[in-house]
Amino acid sequence: MQLNRIYAGHFLLYLLIGFVILRLASTEILIDDLCLVLAKTIAWLLSTIDSGVARHGAVVLRNTWGYALEITRDCSALTYWVTLVAAILATPITMAQRLIAMVAAIFFIQIINVFRLISLLYIKVALPLPLFNSIHEQAWPLIMGFLTVCFFVVWIRHHEFLLSKEQSSNAALSAGSISEVNHL
Amino acid sequence: MKKSKNLKLWIVALLLMPAFLLWKITGSYLFLPIVGAVTESWVNMHYSKLTPSINYSEANRTWEIKTSLFQAEKPWSNNAYSPNLHVTGFTFISIGHMSGATLGLPLFWAFIAVYSLQKLKDGLIGTAVILALICTTIILHAEINIITALNGDSLLRTFKDPYIFTPHKPALEWLWLLKPLRDLSAIFALLVAPILLCYYFSTREKLGGLIKGGMF
Numbered sequence: 001m002q003l004n005r006i007y008a009g010h011f012l013l014y015l016l017i018g019f020v021i022l023r024l025a026s027t028e029i030l031i032d033d034l035c036l037v038l039a040k041t042i043a044w045l046l047s048t049i050d051s052g053v054a055r056h057g058a059v060v061l062r063n064t065w066g067y068a069l070e071i072t073r074d075c076s077a078l079t080y081w082v083t084l085v086a087a088i089l090a091t092p093i094t095m096a097q098r099l100i101a102m103v104a105a106i107f108f109i110q111i112i113n114v115f116r117l118i119s120l121l122y123i124k125v126a127l128p129l130p131l132f133n134s135i136h137e138q139a140w141p142l143i144m145g146f147l148t149v150c151f152f153v154v155w156i157r158h159h160e161f162l163l164s165k166e167q168s169s170n171a172a173l174s175a176g177s178i179s180e181v182n183h184l
Numbered sequence: 185m186k187k188s189k190n191l192k193l194w195i196v197a198l199l200l201m202p203a204f205l206l207w208k209i210t211g212s213y214l215f216l217p218i219v220g221a222v223t224e225s226w227v228n229m230h231y232s233k234l235t236p237s238i239n240y241s242e243a244n245r246t247w248e249i250k251t252s253l254f255q256a257e258k259p260w261s262n263n264a265y266s267p268n269l270h271v272t273g274f275t276f277i278s279i280g281h282m283s284g285a286t287l288g289l290p291l292f293w294a295f296i297a298v299y300s301l302q303k304l305k306d307g308l309i310g311t312a313v314i315l316a317l318i319c320t321t322i323i324l325h326a327e328i329n330i331i332t333a334l335n336g337d338s339l340l341r342t343f344k345d346p347y348i349f350t351p352h353k354p355a356l357e358w359l360w361l362l363k364p365l366r367d368l369s370a371i372f373a374l375l376v377a378p379i380l381l382c383y384y385f386s387t388r389e390k391l392g393g394l395i396k397g398g399m400f
Contacts, residue, residue, distance in 0.1 A: 012368075015368060015371065015376075016364055016368055019363075019364040019367040019368055019371075020364045022367070023363055023364060023367075079367070079371060080375075083371055083375055083376065133245070134208075137281055137283070137284055138204070138208075138283060138284065138287060139204065141284060141287050141374070142200065142204060142287050142290060142291060143200070145287065145288075145291055145374055145375045146196070146197065146200060146291060146294075148375060149291075149375065149379055150193060150197075153193065
């Protein structure tokens with residue numbers, strides 16, 4: 001599978017449609033729900049190791065720390081997912097494979113996102129504010145971007161591997177049938 | 185072949201930290217002032233009546249457009265009536281953390297250091313292309329914020345000519361086009377362009393014939 005087979009025009013179109021959908025009011029309600037799910041997940045995960053963590057709506061807080069972490073729309077990391085979805089949709093494969101890849105992509109992105117949010121919660125306690133801001137606004141977006149690229153590269157290589165395996169088995173089968181014909 | 189490709193990806197991951205540090209050092213002294221200057225000249229061209237200038241606010245930790253929006257064109261008072269509402273000074277329109285839009289640069293540098301054969305030349309060309317995309321993103325972002333401010337419903341309705349500047353007011357419907365374009369441009373500058381450029385540079389020699397190898 002090569003990048004020249006991924007149609008750049010389709011990718012651009014899907015990306016534009018994706019961003020328009022992200023801006024729709026009805027989508028923003030869904031994003032708010034996702035933020036709530038993220039907050040619940042973080043609070044649940046942290047409550048297993050830390051009994052002082054509480055949650056109010058999309059806000060995760062711990063009283064002794066003196067601050068709270070609000071999961072806003074920007075924290076949903078959906079931009080990375082939309083980019084991945086556009087790239088997956090532009091790749092010439094079957095629709096079932098696309099669907100599997102898209103579901104895998106949202107889980108991948110959100111697992112990293114939960115890890116990012118939890119890390120930010122603790123980094124804010126441990127490090128001074130300028131360093132926290134730098135990690136929050138610069139380091140983590142860079143890491144998220146890199147991991148998004150990694151997901152796509154690994155997925156496309158895996159797909160290429162499966163494709164070549166299938167082709168070689170098909171070639172072996174056809175060679176076998178030819179030899180059978182010769183025997184007959 | 186596959187192992188060496190995965191190894192390259194690991195090397196890119198290791199190079200992210202030095203690339204990030206290089207970006208931290210050069211960003212605020214080189215790239216952000218360039219982006220700021222380009223955006224300022226563009227905004228000046230479109231909204232010269234607002235006399236905009238773009239500066240970094242240390243207090244708010246954001247880039248801001250300093251404008252004469254809502255500022256009285258001349259002192260407004262007469263013997264008959266002295267208005268309660270009189271805005272003096274400048275209006276600041278925030279354009280946020282511009283540095284976030286430039287994060288495609290360290291990503292590109294890390295990839296180009298591993299995948300390109302002509303690292304310096306390709307690095308410079310790629311950086312220029314990404315910088316152009318960053319400027320586009322920030323210009324679109326500034327346009328969106330200015331249009332929103334100009335269409336603000338309170339002060340502009342209260343003040344009448346000739347007491348405030350009345351610049352050309354673009355329709356709010358433009359935001360429907362500009363916002364997705366800004367998002368698209370941002371994701372291109374941040375993620376898509378660094379990877380596409382790197383892929384192009386790594387396979388350029390082979391593009392004439394059958395493409396094999398490269399990043400994927």
